Amino acid sequence: MAVEQLEFTSEDIILKGHLRGAAAGQRRAALAITGPFAGVKEQVAGVYAERLAAAGFVTLAFDHRGFGESGGRPAHEDVQGKLADLRAAVGALAAHPAVDTERIGVLGVCLGGGYALRAAAEDPRVRAVAGIAGGYNSPAFFARDPDAYRATLAALIGRYDEHMPAVAPDGGEAAMSGEEPYSYYGNAEHWRNEVTRGSLHSLLTFDALGAAALLARTPLLVVHGRVDAYCSPELASAAYEAAPGPKRFEWIDCERHVDLYDQEPYVTQAAGAAAAFFAEYL
Template sequence: MTPFTFHSDGLALEGTLRVPDGPAQETGWPTVVLTGPLSGVKEQVVGLYAEKLTAAGFATLAFDHRNFGASEGEPRQHENSAGKLADLRDAVSALAIHPAVDENRIGAVGICLGGGYALRFAAFDPRIKAVACIAGGYNDPAAMRAAMGADAYRAQLLQAAGTAAEQYSTGRIDYLAAVSDDEDVPAVMAGPEPFAYYGTERSKADTWVNRLTALTVRELITVDLAIGADFLGPTPLLVVHGTTDAYCSPEGAQTVFERAKGPAQILWLDTTNHIDLYDGPKYVEPAVERTVEFLMSSM
């Protein structure tokens, strides 16, 4: 496990490169780049999955996206959807020239919102030989507008525009809590379930901060990650999802699976909630086992 620094759009991004034990392979190891939940840092969910995938024979890169954790970028704790896709692009470029990596066998694994980003990224970057999406959040503006109602969706955009205008004129960045179990404290991920992970020792990481920019909400409701399924083409896709998930809908996972134009597999796990697939051994172990089988046969 070694530090791995690379650059994207002039920003230094910090990651952890894990390489399997044993003699180096002549052509390098099959390699996986990981991307994870909203607000997450490399020591949390992606770190756990990276550790398990490396034990199974893959080199892995878990890194902090721009604006988060140990990586550079402003505003801090701001979800930048275009930036995150650029981060993934440049992560793969950096991995491809590393001597431990087989540049012809690079895959992507995303968990939670990272599942949507991994899907969208893999669809438009043929260097990715296979993509696995676990408990994925497949954001789709049309679906969000339908769920919220057109008027409420428009009102949310208007509120965001006002926030952006004020930020432009004052230079002040407005923040919300990332998680809160107090209904009187506004949070991007409200409710007891996200708090049960991020608000407890389960997610302990020195660089994680419990806040997100107010404009993160605009990013979440306008980015189209589900469209990746339409453009994935021959790249193999694995969808792993829980049957009970109030934050990243099972319906969204099924829709992405059905929209995929190339080879696709889906594994349903009998979860009790979304964060079961963050760190619950009962759910993470079968998710990893299936992901390993899928990547080994696809890359």
Template sequence: MRKVLGDYTYCLDSMYVLSSRASLRKDTMVTRRNIRFTVDGLSLAGTLHEPDTRDAGARPAVLVAGPSPQVKEQVPDTYAVRIAAAGFPALTIDFRGFGESEGQPRLREMPAGKLADLRAAVSFLAAQPDIDADRIAIVGICAGAGYALKAAAQDPRLAAFAGIAGFYPDLRTLRDAMGEDGYRAALRQAIEVLAEEDRTGEVGYLPHVGPIGAHALLQGGEVYEFYGSERAASANYRNEITADTMYTMLTLDTATAADLVGVPALIVHGEKDGACPPERAVAVHDRLAGPARLEWLPVDTHIGFYDDEASIGPAIAALTDFLDKSL
């Protein structure tokens, strides 16, 4: 399958060939290696994108965490191939319960499980003979940025963190926005889904996205324009999620992890983002314990960071500059 992003062209088979702009090293060849590793008794699938730079010695590497509930072949691979073309081996994974990875129930957002998966992915990278275990960075996009932030706080092997168009939930901010009564009412309604699962033993599902008025987790807007079209097409992606996901969203807090992230950090965000408000990116940046850089891009989109060169190109340029200086 061939995708085209601006002046970049790559083939999603065994080899990528990219033409160049400022953020890429010209004519860099990137190979793709399918890998598997085990965590909590589960076999997880990943893709290691490796630059054919023939450099001597071990190289720094990057772990890429994508949006939820995406699979590795979607946005994660889009970023990983560009990162690899800049000279950094880049690993994408299917989290447990998604894509080609094992795990039950399928399509459930499991924060603790995702963090364990990222930890095991770091272990995989650190064990590779051509990768410098002391120079591994983690990069996240959308919800993956929040998980990457928390991973960077909890795993001292990670030498740098970057979040792109990040979703950084903060429970106190959410409760204040909804009001105490509103938050408790939403929480009670959401937990009833899990209570029903407790009673019946059956896992409920609903569409991940749908048009306005549909019975779906997310409705309308640019999110539906992306996931509800061929733009999000992938053999391993299903427009479905467990019905308890709203409870997870109401109880997930990754923003406060910034207090414990002392490694070099980069936040890339659009000046306007209806899905992930820019003020949340500022709040995370200001909480970071180590050296931090906040890069604003003059765009008014969130989903543009998924497949629009106007957002992806500048984000990759800022990211590769940061990686060059931090690893």
């Protein structure tokens, strides 16, 4: 499928994206797609963008500020900045002649699921939202041991601007330590194995779960693995239960979080569920 290079701005920062499925003389439903923590458009966001473009949608997978080919502070996970980037991506789709402005959705994978949820709650232009293996972060959930939570935040603030590896095998210090994330990351073009320590502070204080209750007019799809060591199935269920509008939940019988990134048959199952959901609601 042809891939169009799309450049747009978010708060004066240049973002780079890949547009798929745009056809001259047609206006189609469109999806802005956001991926995992520290991810780039050539990784899992691009996998789902390609699948959903093949299903008939215009899709935009893009690099958030600080990552991949986009501008901004390098390797820093900026929660409010990434939400601004999603608003800009929705705006870029709305301005494209191949897009029906009344039929725009957002899909997020891993941490992108949490961003997608919050973006949909804050932007009425988003008519439907889906999270796949989503990270529906909740400071209240993370702070069930308040002393440990505060100590972690204090340590991160003290070294906020320092860089650390994004992934490392078991035993190595990293934002995502362990063989599972290490097995996935590292081979994509434009991806760098680094994030700021402040990125982890941003994630631990980001309330994605609280946005679910605001989706009274926005249909929600949650696709999640029954076993997931990195993005809690408990929080996925909580996000689904809190959403008051039309909603759908699809459990996938995979064994690892990253199985929903690029492993079969799980990606086909998740992409198929998303395509059917967006076809109904967009």
